[in-house]
Amino acid sequence: MNEKIHWADAKASRVPADRHQLIATGITPSGPIHLGNMREVMTGDMIYKALKSRGVDAELVYVADDFDPLRKVYPFLPDSYQKYIGWPVSDIPCPCGKHKSYAEHFLEPFLSAIEELDIHPRIVRTSESYRSGMFTEQIRAALEHAEEIKGILERISGRKLEEGWTPYYPICEKCGIISRATILSHDPEKHTVTYRCSCGHEGVSDYSKGEGKLVWRVDWPMRWSVYGVTIEPFGKDHASPGGSYDTGTYITKDIYGYEAPIPVTYEWISLKGRGEMHSSKGVVLTIRDMLDIVPPEVLRYMIAKTKPDKTIAFDPGMGLLRLIDEYDRAAASGESREYELSVIASPQTTIPFRHMVTVVQIAQTDDGIFDILKRSGYEIVDESAVLDQANRAKMWLERYAPEDVKFAIQPALPEVAAAEPANVKAAVAAYAAAVSAGDWKADVLHNSVYDAAAGAGITGKELFTAVYRAFLGADRGPRLGWFLEAIGREATLARLNEMTA
Numbered sequence: 001m002n003e004k005i006h007w008a009d010a011k012a013s014r015v016p017a018d019r020h021q022l023i024a025t026g027i028t029p030s031g032p033i034h035l036g037n038m039r040e041v042m043t044g045d046m047i048y049k050a051l052k053s054r055g056v057d058a059e060l061v062y063v064a065d066d067f068d069p070l071r072k073v074y075p076f077l078p079d080s081y082q083k084y085i086g087w088p089v090s091d092i093p094c095p096c097g098k099h100k101s102y103a104e105h106f107l108e109p110f111l112s113a114i115e116e117l118d119i120h121p122r123i124v125r126t127s128e129s130y131r132s133g134m135f136t137e138q139i140r141a142a143l144e145h146a147e148e149i150k151g152i153l154e155r156i157s158g159r160k161l162e163e164g165w166t167p168y169y170p171i172c173e174k175c176g177i178i179s180r181a182t183i184l185s186h187d188p189e190k191h192t193v194t195y196r197c198s199c200g201h202e203g204v205s206d207y208s209k210g211e212g213k214l215v216w217r218v219d220w221p222m223r224w225s226v227y228g229v230t231i232e233p234f235g236k237d238h239a240s241p242g243g244s245y246d247t248g249t250y251i252t253k254d255i256y257g258y259e260a261p262i263p264v265t266y267e268w269i270s271l272k273g274r275g276e277m278h279s280s281k282g283v284v285l286t287i288r289d290m291l292d293i294v295p296p297e298v299l300r301y302m303i304a305k306t307k308p309d310k311t312i313a314f315d316p317g318m319g320l321l322r323l324i325d326e327y328d329r330a331a332a333s334g335e336s337r338e339y340e341l342s343v344i345a346s347p348q349t350t351i352p353f354r355h356m357v358t359v360v361q362i363a364q365t366d367d368g369i370f371d372i373l374k375r376s377g378y379e380i381v382d383e384s385a386v387l388d389q390a391n392r393a394k395m396w397l398e399r400y401a402p403e404d405v406k407f408a409i410q411p412a413l414p415e416v417a418a419a420e421p422a423n424v425k426a427a428v429a430a431y432a433a434a435v436s437a438g439d440w441k442a443d444v445l446h447n448s449v450y451d452a453a454a455g456a457g458i459t460g461k462e463l464f465t466a467v468y469r470a471f472l473g474a475d476r477g478p479r480l481g482w483f484l485e486a487i488g489r490e491a492t493l494a495r496l497n498e499m500t501a
């Protein structure tokens, strides 16, 4: 990154350094928490770390908006969830039966993943804040200033709100839904409203006990003022003119006497060939999926190297291999600020991931992996780190690798190799003879192809093809010298001799 200032430092340098800074990130845990959501948390974390490195008193908070209602039966849910639409996700049973609630079902894997990514925020659940009475005064103020808030929303967003609009939705005691009820009366002393739900039920809602919720456009700026948020990353959907950040700026100031946090707008991450990631559309790669394959520091690198306002098009196939190569080069150069921002002590190996992808396709066993690596001149420092990387490579091959990087060593000489014409077999024999005596080194093994081919009167390409056919039964494979180096002298010569016998 040479002299360029990292975006997180640039952002941090514009924040008053003499005040406590609270960076809030958060989402509604209503579905699998994906790579796109991770961008928000990581954006916040990078600014947090940049502030800390400047000596600023800063804190990172992750606000799980688990008091938000379930909007619809998403594609990943059974039809039986129809009955929970409108319920707070903290009150809905978990789909697998192992978690405390629907919200925790999606939160738990996400929170453990961000730990691995070296992100350690304080976790706040809005359901707990509402039910603890933390927002009582603010809800009362919203109800008392309902007309004023309505005016702000209409003026700034340009939308007309209906007659009798209310900033507060009670949870109906009959149908359980956070609904657009009609508020019939408000008793500010008792913190209660009476309401008529769309189901027809009339009841009482005590907002000091979390028996209802402010509408999103009021809830968000209200929380800024109560939690004391000073910086907040959010998706571009909230950042549009007249959007919820705009209206929130006025509401937090006029109703709660608070300055809106410094906004950090981030763009989406799209999945190559599949479009933007949205849980609700089922186009997702969860962070867990990614951490199965990519070391956490590489994921951080991907987010760190791209300014938040630029889209990231993520390609889990060859693009991921290129990303890992790029990370390895950048990390080796040791000059980038991005890595200073990410201090992750995940087990490391010196083996390029791309090479491991070849190794795991040759080796039959864990010991085979170590043998191949030693043959290729790698020192095994940490066996478990090597096996960990090997598992990532296997999983990548299984889930995302394009077909043309996959290969399988055939247990016996393939027919296509046995059927090669005499002049090609002569070239193979000459090649076997040439390499059998020399160093078993990738570049030697690779370059020897050309002389052997020329001597037998065929092209280098024809000889490459013949050797691939001998092992793979296919015309192409990984770079030949490195491939044969990995297979080893004995096994290589045995197969080539069998072919030319």
Ligand SMILES: [Zn+2]
Binding pocket: 094, 095, 096, 097, 098, 099, 104, 105
């Ligand atoms: Zn569960």
Ligand SMILES: [Zn+2]
Binding pocket: 172, 173, 174, 175, 176, 177, 179, 197, 198, 199, 200, 201
């Ligand atoms: Zn109802």
